[in-house]
Amino acid sequence: MPTQYDQETIELCRSLYLKYGGKNYDAIEREMQKEFPGWRKQNLFDRGKGKDERLGWINRYGFDNSLKIHTEKLTTAVNDDTQDLYIGIRDVRKSLQTEVASSRADRDKVYQYRDFCKLEIEARKALDLSRDNLETFVSGYEKLINWLSEVDKPAAKLLVQHGETLIERAKAHYGDTEKIDNRASSGANEIG
Numbered sequence: 001m002p003t004q005y006d007q008e009t010i011e012l013c014r015s016l017y018l019k020y021g022g023k024n025y026d027a028i029e030r031e032m033q034k035e036f037p038g039w040r041k042q043n044l045f046d047r048g049k050g051k052d053e054r055l056g057w058i059n060r061y062g063f064d065n066s067l068k069i070h071t072e073k074l075t076t077a078v079n080d081d082t083q084d085l086y087i088g089i090r091d092v093r094k095s096l097q098t099e100v101a102s103s104r105a106d107r108d109k110v111y112q113y114r115d116f117c118k119l120e121i122e123a124r125k126a127l128d129l130s131r132d133n134l135e136t137f138v139s140g141y142e143k144l145i146n147w148l149s150e151v152d153k154p155a156a157k158l159l160v161q162h163g164e165t166l167i168e169r170a171k172a173h174y175g176d177t178e179k180i181d182n183r184a185s186s187g188a189n190e191i192g
Contacts, residue, residue, distance in 0.1 A: 003038055010061055017044075017063045059178045086123040095122050137170050 012035070016028045031040040044063075058064055062087035079135040107158045134159045149156035159166075 005036070005039075009036060009039075010057065013039075013043075014061065014063055014066055017058070018067055022058075022064065022067045054115060082127045086120070088125045089116060089119045089123045094117050113136075134170060137173075141170075143167070 025041040048128040096113040
């Protein structure tokens with residue numbers, strides 16, 4: 001008879017699954033075995049078929065859903081922090097700009113203004129990068145296909161030809177959603 005684990009053990013495993021991004025099963029097993037020597041990574045996976053099928057912890061306890069929520073929270077936190085930093089820099093730059101434009105500013109204020117302009121540009125780049133997600137990928141992919149079809153139809157066809165591979169990579173990178181399937185394949189239909 002298989003070993004029964006309590007909810008605390010399941011939550012420890014869930015936290016390790018999140019820590020390793022749902023990928024490094026050997027590391028999860030090593031860490032679980034520190035407290036539970038008999039625990040094996042096979043516990044994570046479904047086994048058997050039909051009426052003999054036993055759900056693994058990933059499906060039984062919703063580890064993938066937890067991972068998705070965890071990833072979204074991390075992304076939101078990074079976006080919020082980056083946006084907060086950008087807004088702070090922008091506000092200081094605006095107040096310095098008012099001073100510099102009114103000709104009341106000394107040389108130090110002008111230099112501070114210049115430095116905050118540079119900081120704002122860098123913070124804006126960081127903000128834009130923190131918003132790199134599936135939606136921005138799909139939007140860029142659509143634009144690229146449309147523009148490339150006007151510039152070089154064979155290149156656009158080649159891009160569409162490898163579209164499935166790009167779609168799979170985007171799903172793996174950003175998380176599997178249905179938006180990309182419908183929108184990316186519609187771009188392929190537009191090239192004649």
